[in-house]
Structures are given as C-alpha cells and as structure tokens.
Amino acid sequence: xxxxxxxxxxxAADPLREFRDEFALPExxxxxxxxxxxxxxxxxxxxxxxxxxxxxxQRLVGGWNHDGWFxxxxxxxxxxxPLIGAGPGQVVVGNTTSIVIHQAVSAALRLRPxxxxxVSDAANFPTDHYIVQGLAAFLGGYEVRDLAEGRFxxxxxxxxxxxxxxxxxxxxxxxxxxxxxxxxxxIVWDLCHSVGAMEVDVAGADFAVGxxxxxxxxxxxxxxxxxxxxRHLADAENVLSGWHGHAEPFAFERDYRPAxxxxxxxxxxxxxxxxxxxxxALDIWERVPMAEVRAKSxxxxxxxxxxxxxxxxSVTPADPxxxxxQVSLRHPDGYPVMRALIxxxxxxxxxxxxxxxxGFAPLYTRYVDVWDAAATLAEVLDxxxxxxxxxxxxxxxx
Ligand SMILES: Cc1ncc(COP(=O)(O)O)c(C=O)c1O
Ligand SMILES: Nc1c(O)cccc1C(=O)C[C@H](N)C(=O)O
Numbered sequence: 001x002x003x004x005x006x007x008x009x010x011x012a013a014d015p016l017r018e019f020r021d022e023f024a025l026p027e028x029x030x031x032x033x034x035x036x037x038x039x040x041x042x043x044x045x046x047x048x049x050x051x052x053x054x055x056x057x058q059r060l061v062g063g064w065n066h067d068g069w070f071x072x073x074x075x076x077x078x079x080x081x082p083l084i085g086a087g088p089g090q091v092v093v094g095n096t097t098s099i100v101i102h103q104a105v106s107a108a109l110r111l112r113p114x115x116x117x118x119v120s121d122a123a124n125f126p127t128d129h130y131i132v133q134g135l136a137a138f139l140g141g142y143e144v145r146d147l148a149e150g151r152f153x154x155x156x157x158x159x160x161x162x163x164x165x166x167x168x169x170x171x172x173x174x175x176x177x178x179x180x181x182x183x184x185x186x187i188v189w190d191l192c193h194s195v196g197a198m199e200v201d202v203a204g205a206d207f208a209v210g211x212x213x214x215x216x217x218x219x220x221x222x223x224x225x226x227x228x229x230x231r232h233l234a235d236a237e238n239v240l241s242g243w244h245g246h247a248e249p250f251a252f253e254r255d256y257r258p259a260x261x262x263x264x265x266x267x268x269x270x271x272x273x274x275x276x277x278x279x280x281a282l283d284i285w286e287r288v289p290m291a292e293v294r295a296k297s298x299x300x301x302x303x304x305x306x307x308x309x310x311x312x313x314s315v316t317p318a319d320p321x322x323x324x325x326q327v328s329l330r331h332p333d334g335y336p337v338m339r340a341l342i343x344x345x346x347x348x349x350x351x352x353x354x355x356x357x358x359g360f361a362p363l364y365t366r367y368v369d370v371w372d373a374a375a376t377l378a379e380v381l382d383x384x385x386x387x388x389x390x391x392x393x394x395x396x397x398x
Contacts, residue, residue, distance in 0.1 A: 001306065004375075007367035010299075015292050019363040022284050023217075030346045030369045030376075035165075035193060035326050035359025038217030038281075047280035051273060063272070072270045073223075073244070074263060079282045080225055083216070083290075084191060084208060085201035091227045092265045093278070097192060097211045098127045099240070100226040101159065103265060104207035105132055106239035108157035108186040109139075111206075111232065115156035119185070121147040125165045128190055132159060152183035162200070163193035163324030166351050168301075168316040170194070170324050177204040195225075196285070197325035197362070198294040202227050207236075215325070215361055216285070218278035223271050233261055242267035288363065296362040297325040300370055304358060307374035311381060315355065326359045335398070337380060339391035346376045350398050 002010075011017060023039040025031055031039060055067040064070045077091035084091070094100075105118065120132045129144075136142035145151065152158060158180045163170045173189065180187040186206040194200050196215030202208045208227040212218035228236055238258065243249050244266040247257040258264040298320040304327050305314060312329040331337050331354060338350040348358040358373065380386055 002303065002371070004368065004371050007303075007371040010367040014296065014367070015289070016296055016362055017366075019284065019288065020366065023364045025364060028345050030373050032346065032348045032358040032360060032365065032369070032373060034217075034361030034365070035197075035214050035324075035357070036349055037220055038196075038214055038361060039364050040219070041217055041281050041284055043283060044219065044277050044280040048273060048276045051276035056272075069270060069272045069275075070244075072272065072275045073266045076223075076275055076278060076282070077225060077262065079279070079286075080212070080216075081227075083195055083200065083285060084210070084225075084227060085199070085203055086208075086227050087230075089262050090230060090233075091225050092262050093212070093225045093275070094223045094266060094270050097190070097209055097224040098131055099267070100209040100224045101128055101131045101188070101190065102135060103238055103240055103267075104188045104209055104226060104228075105135060105157055105159055107228070107232070107236040108188060108206060109135075109142075110237050110239075111235060112156035112184075112186060115154060115185075116141055117143045117145050117155045119145050119147055119152060119155045119158040121160055123147075123164065123166065124159075124161050124190070125192065128159060128161065152180050152185050155180070155183060155185040157186045157188060159188045159190065161190040161193060163197070163326075165193055166315070166328060166355055166357070168193075168324045168326040168328050168357075170317070170322050172322075173201070174204060193324050193326070196293075197297055199290045202229075205229060206232060212278050212281070214359075216278070217281040217361075217363075219274065219281070221271075222274050222278045222281075226265050228262060228265060233264075236264075238265050238267070240267045244268055244270075284363070293362045297360060300360040300362065300365055300367065301325060301327050303367060303370045304360070304374060307371065308377060311378065312356070325362065326357060328358075329356045330354050331356055333386060335394065336386040336388070336391035337377075340380045340386040340388065341373075341376060343391070344376050344380070344385075346373045348373075 055063045073092045073094045076093035078088045081091045188207040189205045191210035195210045212222045241256045245264045247259045317323045334354045
C-alpha cells in the first residue's frame, strides 16, 4: 500500500502539478467536491472586475458591441468546443443545463415526428428526467420509458448521462450511440460529469449538453452549453424561439425567423457577468493536455479505492474505463459520516440514501490529498466520530 511520502513523490512528478497554482483553494481543506462546484481560478476575480468596472462601468450599453457581449454565446461555445471534441460553430453557451436539455430533446423530437417514445434514465440526475416528464406531459401522447427497460426500438430520442452523478459509472458512449442510431433514435448526451474530467468525443452524438460549474470551474450558476451535430444544423428547430436566435434580432420583425447555424439555439440576453467568469476558466483549459487529465483522474480514483479498500462498499465500477472522476462509497449513516469528514477538512458530499461521494478534479487535486482524505475517513469510521449529535442535523443544501 502506498504511504504518504510515496504520494508526495507522485505529486512532485505530476505533469499537471503547475495547474494547482491556478486555483485559490482555502488552507487546510481537501476539496473533493469539484464534481458539484469547481474551485475558484485565481484569474477569475480580475476578469469579472474588468467586466464590471471597465466594460459595464465605462462603456455601459456599448459593451454589447465593443466588448462582444452579444456574441458571447458563440465565442464561448467555440472556446469550449475542444473540451468535448466539437468544432467551431457547433456549440452555444447559455441558460441552464435544465433549459438546454429541454431545447435538445424538443429539437430531437421534432426531427423524429413519427415516434412517441422518449427513453430516459430514471436514475439520472433528477432534472434530466423531470424535464422530459414535463415535456411529455406538455406535448401529450408521449411515453417516457426508463432506460432500465432496455428498449430503444421505437424511441424518438434517448437522453443519457455519460457519467452517473451518484455512482460515477461511465457509459460506453460510442456503443450506446450506435445502438440508439441502429434503432432509428436520436441521442442526447448529458456531459455534466465528464466535461473537464476526461477526453470527451461528441462526434457521434446528435445533441449534447452540460454545465460549466463542475470540472470546468466556471463558478456557481455559470452558463450551460448545447452542442448540435452539424448534420442537424440545417433542420433542427429551437423550441425556445427567443429573439437572440432570430435571423436578424435588431430588425425587430413581427414574426420569428430562425438564424442560420448554431446561433439559432440562443434564446435571450446572455449572462454577461457569469460568462466573464467562465471565460477566465477557459483561459486555463487552453493549456491543459486532456490525455493527462484522464490519466491522473484514473490514478487518483484508483488510489482512493485502494486506500479505502474493503472498509466500505464502493458503488463505483472497479474497471477504470467504466468510471468517471469520482468514487462513491456506501454507509448507512452516510450523512453524519460526511459531516464529520467536512469538520476535519475533507470535503465530499452525500447523496441519498447512503452515498458518500468524493470527486477528484485532476487540475487541483493532489495525490497527497487522496491519502489525507482516506486517512481521515479511516479515523472517522474507526473512532465512530460521526456519532456526534452535531452531525445529525440536515442542512438544506447538501
Ligand atoms: C447530470 C446533471 N444534469 C443537470 C444538472 C443540473 O442542471 P442545472 O444546471 O439546470 O441546475 C446536474 C447538476 O446539478 C447534473 O449532475
Ligand atoms: N447545480 C447545483 C446547485 O444548483 C445546487 C447544489 C448542487 C448542485 C450540483 O451541481 C449538484 C450536482 N449536479 C450533483 O451531481 O449532485
């Protein structure tokens, strides 16, 4: 079993070690929640200050032209595209993941008008499943079929996450995409838990969506992204036919006419301040070798599984190919166990009913952090420190 010094040596030899300095992490905290909210890049504060004080403060409404605010959904889309294996003009940034899921699934349904089935994973992050339930109820006559039934045959669209938020299990994207296509269905991939954690290749997908506040480090509430495969760009329709997606927004015409290309999938005014924070995070990604990110992610998750080995059941696949960048362990009193860990500086999170979740963001998580987290977990369990009554009280957001 590796000891702490061995982990320090791994950090010294880590090809990504310089990136940790890009982040302003609090002293004494082992932060393993980058799969929920990524850490703050040091450059973000200055970038947001510039947008607030110089762009907004000095140029006021002129910022829409002068500072490129109007074009942000497209410029940020092009900057983000390499992270998911997409090209320029294929990704638009804006809104929330829930909203872009609605747009992607609606567009797919309109491309398959003769079919009435949406396949969705009931175990997916709830918003994905809720959005298709709402859409089916609104449209009427649609069935939402659970992925567990395993049938794609008469499906119009399949909506799935590449990495499961609860277990960290990773789908075989090319295999599932091929199966959906062979059945005549379109596929929408949710990349929330894979973008920024591994090399992603959307080339086969019809649509893909994701958030930018987890591994991408865009900040709380940073805008989502929507990818549309170029083969659909001419025909896919944006059900949220807002004015920014109009062919000529400033002609203020009476009737909606969609823009050509990916701009059709914009809706309304971009979130300019949040977009500034995302822009800063993307500066970092320009220099990151993604193959190293995946290699380190596999090494970190494997190390953690080895170190906690056998103490608690893992619901995360043992095969590194089949997992994302998190490890999920089961404990019947998982909530107070996680509170006890956080109290001792090791931040993970808890997912009902019994999952302790640990996310490993390769840009700023060190091997020694993994060692310290495993040692603290062992202490909390061995000494039953979680039984302290302070940890029983549930916080509203966990
Ligand atoms: C798979 C997945 N989809 C969607 C979301 C969130 O959607 P939104 O950005 O709309 O809050 C999350 C996390 O919050 C998620 O893990
Ligand atoms: N998006 C979040 C939020 O608005 C509040 C609290 C947490 C989140 C998250 O991102 C949770 C995360 N998607 C998860 O996998 O559980």
